[in-house]
Amino acid sequence: MRPQGWWCPGVVLLEAFTALAFWLGLLGGLGLVRESEAVVAYSTQRDEITYAQVWSTQPLETFSQLWQAIFLWGFFSTLFIHIVSSIIAFLMLRKHKYGRFSAACIIFIGMCTTFVTCAATSAAVGYVLNQAKFVLQPIHAMICGISQTALVIFFSFSRVMPTL
Template structure:
Protein backbone atom coordinates (compact mmCIF):
# COMPACT_ATOMS: atom_id res chain seq x y z
CA UNK A 1 0.00 0.00 0.00
CA UNK A 2 1.20 3.47 -0.68
CA UNK A 3 1.51 6.01 2.10
CA UNK A 4 -1.46 8.05 0.84
CA UNK A 5 -3.96 5.17 1.08
CA UNK A 6 -2.90 3.75 4.44
CA UNK A 7 -5.40 4.19 7.22
CA UNK A 8 -4.21 5.77 10.43
CA UNK A 9 -3.93 3.94 13.74
CA UNK A 10 -6.57 4.41 16.43
CA UNK A 11 -4.09 6.41 18.50
CA UNK A 12 -3.46 8.80 15.61
CA UNK A 13 -7.18 9.33 15.12
CA UNK A 14 -8.17 9.80 18.76
CA UNK A 15 -5.23 11.98 19.80
CA UNK A 16 -5.67 14.10 16.65
CA UNK A 17 -2.04 13.49 15.71
CA UNK A 18 -2.79 13.69 12.00
CA UNK A 19 -1.09 16.91 10.92
CA UNK A 20 -2.08 16.96 7.27
CA UNK A 21 -5.60 17.18 5.95
CA UNK A 22 -7.61 14.09 5.05
CA UNK A 23 -7.84 14.09 1.27
CA UNK A 24 -9.00 10.59 0.31
CA UNK A 25 -12.45 9.12 0.71
CA UNK A 26 -11.15 6.19 2.77
CA UNK A 27 -9.35 8.39 5.28
CA UNK A 28 -12.29 10.76 5.67
CA UNK A 29 -14.75 7.91 6.10
CA UNK A 30 -12.47 6.09 8.54
CA UNK A 31 -11.94 9.10 10.80
CA UNK A 32 -15.61 10.13 10.88
CA UNK A 33 -16.75 6.53 11.40
CA UNK A 34 -14.34 5.91 14.29
CA UNK A 35 -15.42 9.09 16.07
CA UNK A 36 -19.09 8.16 15.62
CA UNK A 37 -18.51 4.59 16.80
CA UNK A 38 -16.47 5.35 19.89
CA UNK A 39 -18.49 8.38 20.97
CA UNK A 40 -21.61 6.21 20.75
CA UNK A 41 -19.93 3.45 22.73
CA UNK A 42 -18.93 6.00 25.39
CA UNK A 43 -22.46 7.44 25.68
CA UNK A 44 -24.05 3.99 25.81
CA UNK A 45 -21.53 2.75 28.39
CA UNK A 46 -22.42 5.65 30.67
CA UNK A 47 -26.14 4.97 30.09
CA UNK A 48 -25.59 1.25 30.74
CA UNK A 49 -23.80 1.98 34.02
CA UNK A 50 -26.59 4.28 35.15
CA UNK A 51 -29.21 1.68 34.18
CA UNK A 52 -27.33 -1.05 35.99
CA UNK A 53 -26.94 1.00 39.16
CA UNK A 54 -30.62 1.93 39.24
CA UNK A 55 -32.03 -1.45 38.17
CA UNK A 56 -29.59 -3.87 39.82
CA UNK A 57 -32.22 -5.23 42.23
CA UNK A 58 -34.94 -5.62 39.62
CA UNK A 59 -35.67 -9.17 38.50
CA UNK A 60 -35.36 -8.51 34.76
CA UNK A 61 -34.21 -4.87 34.73
CA UNK A 62 -30.66 -5.78 35.61
CA UNK A 63 -30.27 -7.21 32.10
CA UNK A 64 -31.29 -3.99 30.30
CA UNK A 65 -27.75 -2.56 30.35
CA UNK A 66 -26.68 -5.44 28.10
CA UNK A 67 -29.21 -4.31 25.50
CA UNK A 68 -28.10 -0.69 25.93
CA UNK A 69 -24.45 -1.62 25.37
CA UNK A 70 -25.35 -3.80 22.39
CA UNK A 71 -27.25 -0.93 20.78
CA UNK A 72 -24.27 1.33 21.45
CA UNK A 73 -22.25 -0.81 19.06
CA UNK A 74 -24.82 -2.09 16.56
CA UNK A 75 -26.48 1.25 15.79
CA UNK A 76 -23.36 3.20 14.84
CA UNK A 77 -21.96 0.26 12.92
CA UNK A 78 -25.10 -0.03 10.80
CA UNK A 79 -26.02 3.64 10.39
CA UNK A 80 -22.56 5.09 10.93
CA UNK A 81 -21.13 3.27 7.93
CA UNK A 82 -23.67 4.87 5.63
CA UNK A 83 -23.76 8.36 7.14
CA UNK A 84 -19.97 8.59 7.43
CA UNK A 85 -19.69 7.52 3.80
CA UNK A 86 -22.19 10.20 2.79
CA UNK A 87 -20.21 12.88 4.63
CA UNK A 88 -16.95 11.68 3.08
CA UNK A 89 -18.55 11.61 -0.38
CA UNK A 90 -19.65 15.22 -0.10
CA UNK A 91 -16.16 16.30 0.91
CA UNK A 92 -14.44 14.17 -1.72
CA UNK A 93 -16.66 15.14 -4.66
CA UNK A 94 -16.43 18.78 -3.63
CA UNK A 95 -12.63 18.41 -3.67
CA UNK A 96 -12.48 19.71 -0.12
CA UNK A 97 -9.85 18.27 2.18
CA UNK A 98 -11.16 17.51 5.67
CA UNK A 99 -9.38 18.64 8.80
CA UNK A 100 -9.07 15.83 11.41
CA UNK A 101 -10.87 18.08 13.90
CA UNK A 102 -13.84 18.32 11.51
CA UNK A 103 -13.99 14.52 11.43
CA UNK A 104 -14.32 14.63 15.23
CA UNK A 105 -17.18 17.14 14.95
CA UNK A 106 -18.96 15.08 12.27
CA UNK A 107 -18.57 11.81 14.19
CA UNK A 108 -19.60 13.13 17.60
CA UNK A 109 -22.35 15.12 15.89
CA UNK A 110 -23.83 11.89 14.56
CA UNK A 111 -23.96 10.54 18.12
CA UNK A 112 -25.58 13.72 19.45
CA UNK A 113 -28.13 13.71 16.63
CA UNK A 114 -28.87 10.05 17.24
CA UNK A 115 -29.39 10.73 20.96
CA UNK A 116 -31.75 13.63 20.20
CA UNK A 117 -33.79 11.51 17.81
CA UNK A 118 -33.89 8.69 20.36
CA UNK A 119 -35.20 10.98 23.10
CA UNK A 120 -37.93 12.50 20.92
CA UNK A 121 -39.08 9.09 19.66
CA UNK A 122 -39.53 7.75 23.17
CA UNK A 123 -41.61 10.74 24.24
CA UNK A 124 -43.78 10.49 21.13
CA UNK A 125 -44.80 6.93 22.00
CA UNK A 126 -45.95 7.70 25.54
Protein backbone atom coordinates in the same frame (compact mmCIF):
# COMPACT_ATOMS: atom_id res chain seq x y z
CA MET B 1 6.40 7.57 39.16
CA ARG B 2 3.43 7.44 41.48
CA PRO B 3 3.49 7.28 45.27
CA GLN B 4 2.39 4.01 46.86
CA GLY B 5 -1.32 3.71 47.42
CA TRP B 6 -2.17 6.51 44.99
CA TRP B 7 -4.82 5.62 42.45
CA CYS B 8 -6.72 7.88 40.11
CA PRO B 9 -9.50 6.29 38.07
CA GLY B 10 -9.21 8.92 35.34
CA VAL B 11 -5.53 8.19 34.78
CA VAL B 12 -6.12 4.45 34.79
CA LEU B 13 -8.96 4.77 32.25
CA LEU B 14 -6.88 7.05 30.05
CA GLU B 15 -3.97 4.60 30.09
CA ALA B 16 -6.30 1.67 29.39
CA PHE B 17 -7.97 3.38 26.41
CA THR B 18 -4.60 4.49 25.04
CA ALA B 19 -3.22 0.97 25.32
CA LEU B 20 -6.35 -0.40 23.65
CA ALA B 21 -6.09 2.14 20.84
CA PHE B 22 -2.45 1.27 20.22
CA TRP B 23 -3.27 -2.43 20.39
CA LEU B 24 -6.03 -2.09 17.80
CA GLY B 25 -3.88 0.19 15.67
CA LEU B 26 -6.54 2.88 15.57
CA LEU B 27 -4.20 5.76 16.23
CA GLY B 28 -1.66 4.48 13.76
CA GLY B 29 -4.34 4.11 11.08
CA LEU B 30 -5.40 7.72 11.50
CA GLY B 31 -1.86 8.97 11.21
CA LEU B 32 -1.93 10.47 14.70
CA VAL B 33 1.00 8.44 15.93
CA ARG B 34 4.23 8.91 14.03
CA GLU B 35 7.79 7.95 14.61
CA SER B 36 9.28 9.86 17.48
CA GLU B 37 12.77 10.47 18.65
CA ALA B 38 14.00 10.14 22.19
CA VAL B 39 14.33 13.43 24.02
CA VAL B 40 16.42 13.64 27.15
CA ALA B 41 15.09 15.73 30.04
CA TYR B 42 18.12 18.03 29.95
CA SER B 43 18.05 18.40 26.18
CA THR B 44 18.70 21.76 24.62
CA GLN B 45 16.30 21.18 21.75
CA ARG B 46 13.85 24.02 21.27
CA ASP B 47 11.41 22.19 19.01
CA GLU B 48 8.15 22.46 20.87
CA ILE B 49 5.24 20.97 18.98
CA THR B 50 1.77 21.76 20.19
CA TYR B 51 -1.14 19.40 19.75
CA ALA B 52 -2.76 21.75 17.24
CA GLN B 53 0.31 21.58 14.99
CA VAL B 54 0.42 17.78 15.13
CA TRP B 55 -3.27 17.48 14.31
CA SER B 56 -3.24 20.02 11.52
CA THR B 57 -0.26 18.60 9.64
CA GLN B 58 -2.08 15.61 8.17
CA PRO B 59 -5.17 16.68 6.21
CA LEU B 60 -7.69 14.03 5.24
CA GLU B 61 -7.93 13.87 1.46
CA THR B 62 -9.00 10.41 0.30
CA PHE B 63 -12.41 8.85 0.82
CA SER B 64 -11.05 6.16 3.15
CA GLN B 65 -9.30 8.73 5.34
CA LEU B 66 -12.41 10.91 5.50
CA TRP B 67 -14.74 8.00 6.20
CA GLN B 68 -12.50 6.43 8.81
CA ALA B 69 -11.92 9.61 10.81
CA ILE B 70 -15.57 10.66 10.84
CA PHE B 71 -16.73 7.11 11.57
CA LEU B 72 -14.38 6.60 14.50
CA TRP B 73 -15.36 9.85 16.19
CA GLY B 74 -19.06 9.23 15.64
CA PHE B 75 -18.93 5.58 16.68
CA PHE B 76 -16.94 6.04 19.87
CA SER B 77 -18.82 9.15 20.99
CA THR B 78 -22.17 7.38 20.53
CA LEU B 79 -20.78 4.24 22.13
CA PHE B 80 -19.70 6.35 25.11
CA ILE B 81 -23.30 7.55 25.51
CA HIS B 82 -24.56 3.95 25.39
CA ILE B 83 -21.99 2.83 27.96
CA VAL B 84 -23.02 5.61 30.34
CA SER B 85 -26.70 4.75 29.90
CA SER B 86 -26.01 1.04 30.47
CA ILE B 87 -24.12 1.84 33.68
CA ILE B 88 -27.08 3.93 34.86
CA ALA B 89 -29.49 1.11 33.92
CA PHE B 90 -27.40 -1.47 35.76
CA LEU B 91 -27.14 0.68 38.89
CA MET B 92 -30.88 1.35 38.91
CA LEU B 93 -31.91 -2.25 38.23
CA ARG B 94 -29.14 -4.18 39.98
CA LYS B 95 -31.56 -5.80 42.46
CA HIS B 96 -34.13 -6.79 39.84
CA LYS B 97 -34.17 -10.44 38.84
CA TYR B 98 -33.98 -9.85 35.07
CA GLY B 99 -33.59 -6.08 34.87
CA ARG B 100 -29.88 -6.15 35.60
CA PHE B 101 -29.31 -7.76 32.21
CA SER B 102 -30.83 -4.78 30.42
CA ALA B 103 -27.43 -3.08 30.59
CA ALA B 104 -25.95 -5.79 28.38
CA CYS B 105 -28.83 -5.36 25.93
CA ILE B 106 -28.28 -1.60 25.84
CA ILE B 107 -24.60 -2.05 25.01
CA PHE B 108 -25.20 -4.82 22.44
CA ILE B 109 -28.03 -3.08 20.61
CA GLY B 110 -26.25 0.25 20.94
CA MET B 111 -23.10 -1.15 19.34
CA CYS B 112 -24.97 -2.76 16.44
CA THR B 113 -27.17 0.21 15.58
CA THR B 114 -24.35 2.68 16.16
CA PHE B 115 -22.00 0.76 13.90
CA VAL B 116 -24.49 0.59 11.04
CA THR B 117 -25.77 4.16 11.26
CA CYS B 118 -22.34 5.72 11.76
CA ALA B 119 -20.88 3.68 8.91
CA ALA B 120 -23.65 4.76 6.55
CA THR B 121 -23.71 8.44 7.47
CA SER B 122 -19.92 8.71 7.60
CA ALA B 123 -19.67 7.08 4.19
CA ALA B 124 -22.22 9.54 2.81
CA VAL B 125 -20.43 12.56 4.27
CA GLY B 126 -17.03 11.23 3.22
CA TYR B 127 -18.24 10.55 -0.31
CA VAL B 128 -19.68 14.04 -0.71
CA LEU B 129 -16.51 15.66 0.66
CA ASN B 130 -14.34 13.47 -1.54
CA GLN B 131 -16.33 14.26 -4.69
CA ALA B 132 -16.17 17.97 -3.85
CA LYS B 133 -12.37 17.63 -3.57
CA PHE B 134 -12.64 19.04 -0.06
CA VAL B 135 -9.64 18.57 2.24
CA LEU B 136 -10.73 18.03 5.82
CA GLN B 137 -8.60 18.64 8.89
CA PRO B 138 -8.77 16.00 11.64
CA ILE B 139 -10.33 18.46 14.09
CA HIS B 140 -13.18 18.98 11.61
CA ALA B 141 -13.65 15.22 11.33
CA MET B 142 -14.01 15.18 15.10
CA ILE B 143 -16.68 17.88 14.88
CA CYS B 144 -18.54 15.90 12.18
CA GLY B 145 -18.45 12.70 14.25
CA ILE B 146 -19.59 14.31 17.46
CA SER B 147 -22.28 16.21 15.53
CA GLN B 148 -23.63 12.84 14.38
CA THR B 149 -23.93 11.84 18.02
CA ALA B 150 -25.66 15.12 18.90
CA LEU B 151 -28.16 14.62 16.07
CA VAL B 152 -28.88 11.05 17.17
CA ILE B 153 -29.52 12.26 20.71
CA PHE B 154 -31.72 15.12 19.45
CA PHE B 155 -33.90 12.88 17.28
CA SER B 156 -34.05 10.20 20.00
CA PHE B 157 -35.44 12.59 22.59
CA SER B 158 -37.59 14.72 20.33
CA ARG B 159 -40.98 14.05 18.86
CA VAL B 160 -39.99 15.17 15.37
CA MET B 161 -39.84 11.70 13.78
CA PRO B 162 -43.44 10.60 14.61
CA THR B 163 -44.81 13.77 13.03
CA LEU B 164 -43.13 13.18 9.67
